[in-house]
Amino acid sequence: xxxxxxxxxxxxxxxxxxxxxxxxxxxxxxxxxxxxxxxxxxxxxxxxxxxxxxxxxxxxxxxxxxxxxxxxxxxxxxxxxx
Numbered sequence: 001x002x003x004x005x006x007x008x009x010x011x012x013x014x015x016x017x018x019x020x021x022x023x024x025x026x027x028x029x030x031x032x033x034x035x036x037x038x039x040x041x042x043x044x045x046x047x048x049x050x051x052x053x054x055x056x057x058x059x060x061x062x063x064x065x066x067x068x069x070x071x072x073x074x075x076x077x078x079x080x081x082x
Contacts, residue, residue, distance in 0.1 A: 049075050 045051040050066025056074065057063070062081065063074035 048077065048081060 048064055050064030052064055054065035055063050062077050062079055064077055065074055068075055
């Protein structure tokens with residue numbers, strides 16, 4: 001105790017405030033990165049005509065699942081695209 005102030009308690013409060021401040025700064029960055037990642041996923045799925053989430057591998061052939069000419073179907077892609 002110093003000058004009537006419990007320094008241990010004041011230090012703990014300062015720690016909680018700094019964690020709260022840190023979270024306030026980090027959370028918006030994480031949200032923006034997640035939204036950007038989702039937007040890039042949608043752009044890639046649109047560009048390649050499907051997504052690998054529902055795709056498949058048969059032998060040495062790789063397929064994406066998506067819409068092709070108005071119907072859902074598999075489209076073959078190279079190994080690098082998968």
